[in-house]
Amino acid sequence: MNTTAVEALRLEGITKRFGALTANDAVSLSLNKGEVVALLGENGAGKTTLMNILFGQYAADSGTVHVFGKPLPSGNSRAALDAGVGMVHQHFTLADNLTVQENITLGAEPLLRIRADRQGARQRILDLSEKYHLQVSPDARVGTLTVGERQRVEILKALYRDVRILILDEPTAVLTPQEADDLFATLRLAIADGLSIIFISHKLHEVMAIADRVVVLRHGKVTGGVATKDTDKAALAAMMMGTQAQPPKVAAAMPGAVLLQLDQVCTPDQGSAPGLKSVSLALKAGQIIGLAGVSGNGQAALADVVGGTAKPTAGTLTLNGDDRLDWTPRIAVQSGIARIPEDRHKTGTIADFDLTENAILERYTAPDFSKSGWLNWRAARDFANAIITKYDVRCPGPDTPIRLLSGGNMQKLILGRTLEAAPQVILANQPVRGLDIGAVHYVHSQLLAARARGAAVLLISEDLDEVMALSDVIHVISDGRLSPGFARGELTPAQLGLWMAGQGFEDEMKHAS
Amino acid sequence: MEIVEILFTASFWAAAIRIASPLIFATLGEVICERVGVLNLGIEGIMVAGAFAGWMAVYSGTGLWIGVGVAMVVGMVFGLLHSTLTVPFGLSQHVVGLGVTLLATSSTYYAYRLALPEVTTPPKIDAFQPLEIPFLSDIPMLGEALFSQTPLTYLAFILVGIVSFVLYRTPLGLAVRAAGENPNAVAAQGLSVTAIRMGAVMVGSGFMAVGGAFLTMSAFDSFFFEMVNGRGWICIALVVFGSWRPGKALLGAVLFAAFDALQIRVQQTSFGTLVPYQIFLMVPYILSILALVIMSRRAEVPAALMVPFNKGER
Numbered sequence: 001m002n003t004t005a006v007e008a009l010r011l012e013g014i015t016k017r018f019g020a021l022t023a024n025d026a027v028s029l030s031l032n033k034g035e036v037v038a039l040l041g042e043n044g045a046g047k048t049t050l051m052n053i054l055f056g057q058y059a060a061d062s063g064t065v066h067v068f069g070k071p072l073p074s075g076n077s078r079a080a081l082d083a084g085v086g087m088v089h090q091h092f093t094l095a096d097n098l099t100v101q102e103n104i105t106l107g108a109e110p111l112l113r114i115r116a117d118r119q120g121a122r123q124r125i126l127d128l129s130e131k132y133h134l135q136v137s138p139d140a141r142v143g144t145l146t147v148g149e150r151q152r153v154e155i156l157k158a159l160y161r162d163v164r165i166l167i168l169d170e171p172t173a174v175l176t177p178q179e180a181d182d183l184f185a186t187l188r189l190a191i192a193d194g195l196s197i198i199f200i201s202h203k204l205h206e207v208m209a210i211a212d213r214v215v216v217l218r219h220g221k222v223t224g225g226v227a228t229k230d231t232d233k234a235a236l237a238a239m240m241m242g243t244q245a246q247p248p249k250v251a252a253a254m255p256g257a258v259l260l261q262l263d264q265v266c267t268p269d270q271g272s273a274p275g276l277k278s279v280s281l282a283l284k285a286g287q288i289i290g291l292a293g294v295s296g297n298g299q300a301a302l303a304d305v306v307g308g309t310a311k312p313t314a315g316t317l318t319l320n321g322d323d324r325l326d327w328t329p330r331i332a333v334q335s336g337i338a339r340i341p342e343d344r345h346k347t348g349t350i351a352d353f354d355l356t357e358n359a360i361l362e363r364y365t366a367p368d369f370s371k372s373g374w375l376n377w378r379a380a381r382d383f384a385n386a387i388i389t390k391y392d393v394r395c396p397g398p399d400t401p402i403r404l405l406s407g408g409n410m411q412k413l414i415l416g417r418t419l420e421a422a423p424q425v426i427l428a429n430q431p432v433r434g435l436d437i438g439a440v441h442y443v444h445s446q447l448l449a450a451r452a453r454g455a456a457v458l459l460i461s462e463d464l465d466e467v468m469a470l471s472d473v474i475h476v477i478s479d480g481r482l483s484p485g486f487a488r489g490e491l492t493p494a495q496l497g498l499w500m501a502g503q504g505f506e507d508e509m510k511h512a513s
Numbered sequence: 514m515e516i517v518e519i520l521f522t523a524s525f526w527a528a529a530i531r532i533a534s535p536l537i538f539a540t541l542g543e544v545i546c547e548r549v550g551v552l553n554l555g556i557e558g559i560m561v562a563g564a565f566a567g568w569m570a571v572y573s574g575t576g577l578w579i580g581v582g583v584a585m586v587v588g589m590v591f592g593l594l595h596s597t598l599t600v601p602f603g604l605s606q607h608v609v610g611l612g613v614t615l616l617a618t619s620s621t622y623y624a625y626r627l628a629l630p631e632v633t634t635p636p637k638i639d640a641f642q643p644l645e646i647p648f649l650s651d652i653p654m655l656g657e658a659l660f661s662q663t664p665l666t667y668l669a670f671i672l673v674g675i676v677s678f679v680l681y682r683t684p685l686g687l688a689v690r691a692a693g694e695n696p697n698a699v700a701a702q703g704l705s706v707t708a709i710r711m712g713a714v715m716v717g718s719g720f721m722a723v724g725g726a727f728l729t730m731s732a733f734d735s736f737f738f739e740m741v742n743g744r745g746w747i748c749i750a751l752v753v754f755g756s757w758r759p760g761k762a763l764l765g766a767v768l769f770a771a772f773d774a775l776q777i778r779v780q781q782t783s784f785g786t787l788v789p790y791q792i793f794l795m796v797p798y799i800l801s802i803l804a805l806v807i808m809s810r811r812a813e814v815p816a817a818l819m820v821p822f823n824k825g826e827r
Contacts, residue, residue: 057700078703093701095694097813098687106691107702109684116684157702 005032007069008165008196009054009085014063016049018404021396023049025220026063031165036187036197038211038228040204040240042436044394044406046220047200048090051167054198055087056080067165086158087167090200092150096143101125103142104157128159132186148179155186166190167198172206173433176295184210202436204233216240237437248445251452253472256285259456260306260337260425265315267301267480274480276301278315281475281482283425283456288447289485290471291460294500298480299460300342303429306458307339308332320424333362338423340414340431342460344407348414351403355395358402359384359417387416392442408439415446426450429460444470464493464500478502515782516775525774526658530666531732533763533770535560537669538724539748540755540762541676542588545717547752548680549710550693550817551599554610556721557745558617559591563722565621568729568736569628571638581665581726588722589715591617596714600707603821614745622738640734641665665723665731670763672720677759689713693815696822706822721745750801753809768804772797 009031016024023046031037039047053060059075066072067083094103105121125138134152142150151171158166168187172180187197187210201207207214208228216224216239224239260283267275273296281302283289293299304310305317308329317327319335332339339362341348349358360369360380369380384398391412395405402410411431418426428447432440447457447470461467467474474491476483476499483499491499498504519525539560546553553559567584571577591613598609629635641663650660680686688709692699696706724744729736747769755762776793779785785793 056703076703077700081703087701089697089701091697093695093698095691095698095816097694097816098691102687102691103698105684106687106698107684107704111685111688111704113684115682116687118682 005035007031008033008035008067009198010066011050011054012064012066014050014053014065015061016046016053016058017061019396022220024053024060027217027220027222029215029222031196031198033164033196034191034194035213036191036199036211038199038201038207038214039217040201040207040214040236041217042240042408042438044409045217045240047217048169049220050217051087051169051198051200054080055085055167081161081163084162084164085167086161086163086165088151088154088158088169088171090169090173092154094142094150094153096141098142099138100136100140100142100145100153100156101138103153104138104160108161124160125156128156132159132189133182134159134186147174148176148182151175151179151183155183159190164194165196165198167200169200170202171199172201172203180206204236204437207236208233240437248441248448250448250470253287253451255287255472256454258282258284259320261316261318262305263316263318265305265312265317267305267310267312269480270301273300274298276305276312276482277480279480279482280315281458283458285424285454285456286451287472288451288457288459288470290467290474291458291477292464292467292474292496292500293462293477295462298477299429301480302477303339303342303427303460306332306337306425306427307341308337330365336421336424338362338418338421338426340411340418340426340428342429342433344410344414349402349410352401354399354401355388355393355405355413356381356384356398358413359387359398362417363421383417383420387413387420390420391416391446408435411435411439411443415443419446419450422453423450424455426455426457427460428457430462431459432461432463432466440466464496468493468496476500478505481505515784516779519775519778519782521654523654523657525778526654526771527661528774528777529767529771530658530662531770532773533766534662534666534669535724535727535732535744536748536751536766536770537673537763538727539721539745540724540751540766541669541672541759542717542720542724543748543752544755544757544759544762545676545689545720546714547818548693548757548815549689549713549717550696550815550820550822551596551710551714552606552610552819553592553595553613553714553717553721554607554749555591555595555613555617555718556610556748557741557743558614558621559588559718559721560725560728560741560745562591562617562621563588563725564729564740565625565725565736566722567726568638569624571730572636577639577641577730580730581723584722584726585719588719588725591722592715592718593711595718596711599821600710600714603823606819625736635735635737637734638730640729641731663731665727669727673759673763680759690815692822693817696817696820700822710822721748724748747801750805754801754805756808756813757815765804765808769797769801772800 007030011027011029014024014027027050041047049058052058054065056075056077056079064071067085072083073079101122104125109116122138129135134156136149136152142153171183175183191197199211211228213227214236215222262279262281264278264280265276266278269275276298291299305312308327308331311327316323360383364370364375369376381398387393388395388398393409393412395409432443451457459467459470472488473485475485476496478500479502539556543553543556563584566587567580570583571580595609595613598604599606643661644664646660650656680690688699688704692706692709699706699709725741728740751762751765754765776796780790780793
């Protein structure tokens with residue numbers, strides 16, 4: 001390390017407990033001016049908690065924070081901002097009904113000032129967005145912006161306050177690869193101007209690309225710190241996981257009978273998202289079908305049709321040869337279709353319900369859990385405990401509200417309740433989004449185990465690597481149209497990319513006509 | 514047509530503006546509360562308390578404007594109670610609001626009996642008198658309707674302008690609106706959501722009390738039970754009607770008051786004698802419901818309305 005470097009930030013002995021859980025255990029960390037430190041760790045390792053303490057949103061139980069040599073009072077975001085610490089949260093802190101400019105200037109001026117200098121503020125925002133390539137209109141309402149644009153607003157918010165240390169909490173989790181590249185370009189400009197950055201991420205290649213140094217957290221403790229030039233992805237993964245991470249082995253598929261058949265299914269467009277255009281698809285026992293495609297090309301519509309939350313306007317759905325048009329979510333669940341929903345917070349769980357309630361959410365009317373209208377809580381709790389043990393859900397107990405769990409542990413519970421019902425068909429929509437490598441491998445191995453048991457799996461993912469690694473047959477979805485199925489290894493990623501961009505479909509049309 | 518003739522008399526519009534004035538104060542107060550994210554159902558009771566407090570202060574010998582100030586302070590005290598329970602403690606805003614209404618109403622009656630134990634007819638005070646604005650009050654129609662009102666009515670209209678300015682043009686107003694849209698955004702800027710919400714609820718409650726005081730100090734000159742008579746609930750609807758905007762809420766208040774003033778006058782026409790008077794009493798409310806249905810379609814509710822904020826919870 002450069003000994004002449006100015007120390008921007010020093011955390012010493014930070015400890016934070018939530019009830020019985022120790023989220024941070026005597027964590028120490030330092031950051032030099034103009035340096036990028038990546039904070040790497042599994043879900044629930046305590047990365048976000050640590051950064052929330054630095055930003056003053058939580059008060060630490062013990063430990064000190066120094067910013068440019070001066071101590072920072074605990075649990076005071078105002079003091080953190082005044083000292084030059086800014087944070088871009090994973091879940092954006094923007095008000096949708098206010099404009100970009102209003103969101104950026106909020107709190108930047110003394111509250112009791114009679115008149116806001118709106119022209120000056122506007123000019124400053126325009127200057128900053130030009131300088132750092134953060135194109136966004138100051139007058140746009142935040143609710144109308146895309147996720148990528150919202151993140152630009154969040155970064156502008158911090159730059160507008162002249163922060164000298166910027167914390168980015170999983171900034172790329174919500175971005176397309178192109179947007180992530182733009183973000184990195186912006187960050188490099190800011191670093192050149194002397195900004196110091198703490199970058200939280202799961203994605204090892206991003207960490208390698210942007211960080212000077214990596215600090216690894218595991219179970220709330222720092223387990224390692226290394227300069228990126230002295231390490232590689234495999235070594236980082238090992239530090240993060242504690243053991244060398246191995247992707248699961250994929251055995252040869254033995255496809256059986258067709259379980260679920262979609263025939264020429266159409267759905268109406270949903271706003272800017274296209275509906276399905278005459279989609280036919282057969283899900284066979286013991287096979288994983290991967291659905292690749294750029295987000296918003298009809299994946300949601302297909303998932304809705306299979307899961308029963310939307311009805312096709314044309315076409316048929318056949319389960320085990322049985323023609324079903326009165327398809328509802330309940331009938332789908334009762335017929336052995338299990339869903340891993342795309343958004344575990346919105347449609348997968350109920351935040352304030354405990355683990356037991358969430359575990360039986362889809363099947364509380366099944367005879368296992370209720371008899372003549374009475375819930376059998378003992379059976380429900382036993383079921384929840386079984387999932388917790390078998391799927392290694394890290395939590396204080398089955399009575400914990402599920403919102404207190406980290407994303408990975410929440411997903412493990414969903415996975416558990418889905419697979420324990422021994423479903424015939426599994427609809428896995430973005431099953432590993434936002435999970436760390438350990439959890440990803442675990443989810444994948446469970447899906448492969450379900451396949452081996454004879455279940456049909458429909459895997460919808462925006463991650464091409466994931467689709468290619470797991471799927472026996474790959475379909476590409478583009479603008480609501482489904483490509484023919486390609487066997488494992490039949491196409492290269494580049495060829496799949498062409499299909500994802502919508503090429504090849506016209507030829508198909510001609511063949512059909 | 515008699516009804517059309519009524520619409521062209523200055524006295525009708527003067528009455529409409531007068532009837533609208535307490536609604537304007539209280540609706541403004543509710544707009545402030547809801548904009549910051551707190552539904553204040555204490556409005557009805559706070560108006561009763563304000564009506565009594567202002568009148569009682571003047572009856573005890575203070576000046577009229579001091580009386581208005583007393584009403585404001587009493588309203589703010591109830592606002593403090595409401596916001597303490599709903600903001601830092603995060604209790605149900607419906608339950609707390611109704612509780613505050615019951616408490617404010619009954620403690621007002623209690624105070625009334627304590628202060629005037631033997632009285633059968635409530636005493637009168639020297640209420641605000643109409644203040645004709647020079648020159649402006651000479652404008653035909655408009656002059657009598659708008660510029661020959663009591664000072665409190667002028668204050669109501671001025672307050673609409675001030676509240677609009679503060680909400681949309683000052684950093685404080687931005688913080689208030691942001692607290693009602695996404696309190697996390699406010700907290701992330703190092704501002705205290707609790708302080709902003711409590712402060713806004715207190716000021717809003719103060720305005721509600723002044724709205725009540727208008728009844729005893731400007732519209733009438735005495736205090737009697739059942740005086741507020743559901744005006745607070747009307748204001749809750751007017752907030753929605755006005756899409757949480759002070760200017761539109763003013764429009765709604767005047768519209769409702771115009772219906773009210775109209776039905777009184779129509780009752781006295783030849784047509785009015787043919788129909789039971791209860792029908793006329795109903796009309797403003799029915800028209801309000803219809804207007805509400807039409808207007809509130811596109812209304813944008815503050816996203817964090819009725820959502821308690823707990824710092825440091827995940």
